[in-house]
Amino acid sequence: MSKQVVSLNRVVIRFAGDSGDGMQMTGDRFTSETAGLGNDLSTLPDFPAEIRAPAGTIGGVSAFQLAFADHDITTPGDAPNVLVAMNPAALKANIRDLPRGADLIVNTDEFTKRNLEKVGYTSNPIEDGSLEPFNVHAVALTSQTVEALKSFAVSKKEAERAKNMYALGLLSWLYSRGAEGTRSFLNKKFAHKPEILAANLAAFEAGWSFGETTESFSVQYEVAPAALPTGLYRNITGNPALALGLIAAAQQAGLPLFLGSYPITPASDILHELAKNHRFGVMTFQAEDEIAGVGAAIGAAYGGALAVTTTSGPGVALKSEAIGLAVSLELPLIIVDVQRGGPSTGLPTKTEQSDLLQAMFGRNGESPVPVIAPQSPSDCFHAAIEAARIAVEYRTPVFLLSDGYIANGSEPWLVPDADTLPKIDPNFATGPNHTKADGTEEFWPYLRDPETLARPWAIPGTKGLEHRIGGLEKADGAGGISYDPDNHDTMVRLRQAKIDGIADTIPDLVVDDPTGDADILVLGWGSTYGPIGAACEITRRTGVNVAQAHLRYLNPFPRNLGDVLRSYRKVLVPEMNLGQLTMLLRAKYLVDVTSINQVRGMPFKSTELVAAITAAIETL
C-alpha cells in the first residue's frame, strides 16, 4: 500500500523511554541514517545520572532528541514534532514539551494500572481524553514485537527487548530513512549472538512494515538533503571530536600525547576515546584521583609531551593547586573541563556553563590562565588544536571549556584535510641562552622570548640545561629562588602580560549583523552558539535587526571586544549560569551588558531567547 508522501523542511523527533529501553542507541541509529541522507542535523541526548534508575519512574526516563532539516541548522530544536513515549513515565516527563498537533507515538503495552500509578496518573491518558491536542498513535509496541518474533529462537524477555528496533523501524519508515546502515550496525553488534541478531533485524523490519500497512499513519514524510558545502562528512559528537583534536594537535606539534585523567561524567568519553588510540602513541593514564591526573600531566609536560588532563567542575576544584604550579612552572598543559550542573556533585549528566569564573580565578595568587571554549560538537576538534597551540607557544596551562550539551550532542562535520591543519612548533631549548660576566655560557630557565614572553621549554635529557624549577617564586630571567619584593612584583606582572599578549595571536571578534544597523547585539560563548544563532534567525525573520557575536576566547578577550560592545545600544549575554561572562565584561569594559540566564541543566530554547531579545528591543 503506497501512502501519500509529504515533504518537510525540518523535523524534531524525541525518543523517550526507560533507561533500559535502549533509547540512546535508537536515537544514535536514527541519527546515523539521517546523516547518511545528507540532512543537516543536531542531537541532544538527555539521560539520568543513575545507570539503572528504578524502572518505570520519572527519574529513570532517558531521552534522545534529534532535529534534521533540508537546510543548515544549529540546534536540536525546542519542541519535538513527534514524541515516542515507551512508557507512562516517558510520556509524563516529556508531554509538556510537545506542541499541539504534534505526533505522539505511545507504547500502549506499558500503560498498565501499576505503571500509571507509579508516576501518579489516576487515569490512563490514552483513554481519558487528555491527549486530545495531539495526533496520538497508540501502538502495542511490545506485544507486536513479541508477536513478530514468536517463531524466533529467543526468550520472551529478549523479544521484548527488541521493541526499540521495532520503534526504530516504524520511525525509519515514517521519515523515509534508510535501513542498510542499521542492518550492518546490528550485524556487527550481534555478530556473536546470531539469534539476537535475527530477532533485532526482524523487529526492525516488522516495525517498518507496520508503518506501511497501518491506518494509524496516513502519510509518510521525507526531508530533502541540506545544501551543505561539498566534501566528505561524518557525524561527530563533542567528546570524540575533542579527543581527535588532541591527537591531531600532538601530531602537528610532533609531540607524544599524554593524558592524565580520573573518570567523571561528562568528560570520561574523552579518556575512552584517547585510550582507543594507542596506534598514535597516545599515553592514557587513569590516575588515582584528579590531582594525580593533572600531576602526571605536569610531569609529562616537563618531559616534553603534549600533556592534557580532562575532567568536569568538581575535578577542576581538586586540580586547582596543581594548575597554579603549572602557571608558576610555565609549562604547556591543556585542562579540559566538560562543564556540568553544580555546585558540588550537582547535575552530573546535565549541562551548564558555570565554571567560567572557576577557570578564570579558581586558584590562589595572581594566576592567569587562557580560557577558550568550543561552540559546537565539531568545533571541539578545532578548539582543542587552538588550546594546544596557545599552551605550547606560550608555555602555559590553557583551559578548554566544553560542556555536557556539546560533549554528548552531535552534528555533521565536514572532515578536515589533515594536511591543512596548522603546525605547532614546540621550539625546545637546545643550549645555553645567557652569557655570564666572565664570558662563560649558562642556561637561564626564565629568560623570556621578547615577543611572546614565553620562557624556554628545556626538557630533561638536554645536555648543559640542567636546572631546578618549582613553585617558589623565581628570579626574573635566571630562575633561581627569589624572595625579593620587587622581583615578585615583576614576575606577577610578567606572567599576566604574557597571557594578555596572547590576544595578539587571536582573531578579532566577528559580528554577524546582516543589515549593519542593528541596535542590539547578542553575545554568547561556548555551547549557546546554536540556540543564539537560531533565535537571531527567527527574530530577523520578523523584520527586526539583531546582531550576533560569539566569543571563543574568554581569556584574553579579542582586542576589538571593547569597541564591539560599545557600538551597540544594548548587549544581551545569554549564559547557562547566573551571569559569569556578564560579570567579566562589566568589570573589564565598564559597559552595562544585560545577562539572560537559565540554569535548568538544558540548553536554551530558541523561543526563550527570541522572547528575551524581543523584550529587550521593546525597552530600547
Add this chain to the structure above:
Amino acid sequence: MTDTYPSLSLVPKTDIAITAKDFKSDQEVRWCPGCGDYSILSNVQAFLPELGLARENIVFISGIGCSSRFPYYMNTFGMHSIHGRAPAIATGLAVSRPDLSIWVITGDGDSLSIGGNHLIHALRRNVNLKILMFNNRIYGLTKGQYSPTSEQGKVTKSTPEGSLDYSFNPVSLALGAEATFVARTLDSDRKHMTEVLRQAAAHEGTALVEIYQNCNIFNDGAFDPLKDNETRDDVTMRLVHGEPIRFGADNSKGVTRTEDGHIKVVNVEDVGEAAIISHDAHAKDPGLAFALSRLSNPRTLENTPIGVFRDINRPSYDRLVREQISDVIERKGPGDLQSLLNGSDTWNVS
C-alpha cells in the same frame, strides 16, 4: 656498569668522568646547621657517580617540606613541586620518558599525610621511581607539628597535651601497598645508605627507601637509640638477604618462628642457631618482610630492622605502558590521522 642496573638500561651513560662534586648545584644549602638532610645530600651526591649516567638524564622531583628542598642542591634536572604530589608528577614523567633516572624526594608528612594516596598508588603500580622518604617524625618546615609517623602522645605545638593519632609504620604501609622494593636506612650511616641506594637503583619499578633523618630543631634525637654507640648494636637489626637475622652486641639476638607461625626476637642461646630464620628479601610472599617491619617498638626503637626488607621482580608500570603501545602499533600499524578523522561512517556531499 649497564648490567648492574637493569632498571637504568634505557638511560644514556655519561661520556665524561663525573664525581660527587659535579652533582653539587650552585644554590646555597639552607637547612638548619646539624640537620640530617645534609648527610643524606652528601651521601646521594657521593653515590650517584657510581651509576655512570649522563647527568642531564637524572631528575629529582620533590614535594614540599624541608626535605623537599633537596632538588635545588643537585646539579641535575629538578622540580620542587607541591605538597604531596611528587609521586604523581614523577609518574607522568616516567611513563613518557624511559631515558631518565627519576628520584622522588619526600618527607614523612609530604608522603604519608597529604600525599598518602599518590604514594600507595605509585607503589602498587611499580612505576620506575626511586622514592627517598626523609622520615624525621615531625613537620619540619611548618615548625614542628606532629606528623603521621610521630609516636602517639607526642607533645608538639599542635598537640600540647600529646598527640592522639596512632602512627604509621612506613615500611608496613609500603608492603601493604604492594611495593616491590622497600628498605630503611639512616641519615648518618653512609655505608649502609650507599648499599641501600645501590640496590634501590638496580631495582626495576618503585623503590621506597625510608631514611631516618634527625631534625635537630623540632625532634632532636628521635633516632638516637640507633645511633648512640652504647645502644646502637643492641637495637638495630641489619637485614641482609640470605643471611640469618641476628643482631645485638655479639650477635646474641636473633629472629625465630614461633609455634603459632609468628616471628619473635629471642636470645640465640635459648633456641639454638638452627632456629634462627634467614632473611629472604626476594620472597614472593611479603609475609616475612611485613612481620619484620612489625618487630620494632615505635617508642623505644628496640628491634628496628634496617636494610632491604623486600626486593622482588615485577615489570614496571611505565614499561608495560610502552609495551602495550608498541604491541598495538605492531599489530595494527601506526595511526593515520586522516583515516582517524574520517572515521568509519562518512558520506559525500557533492
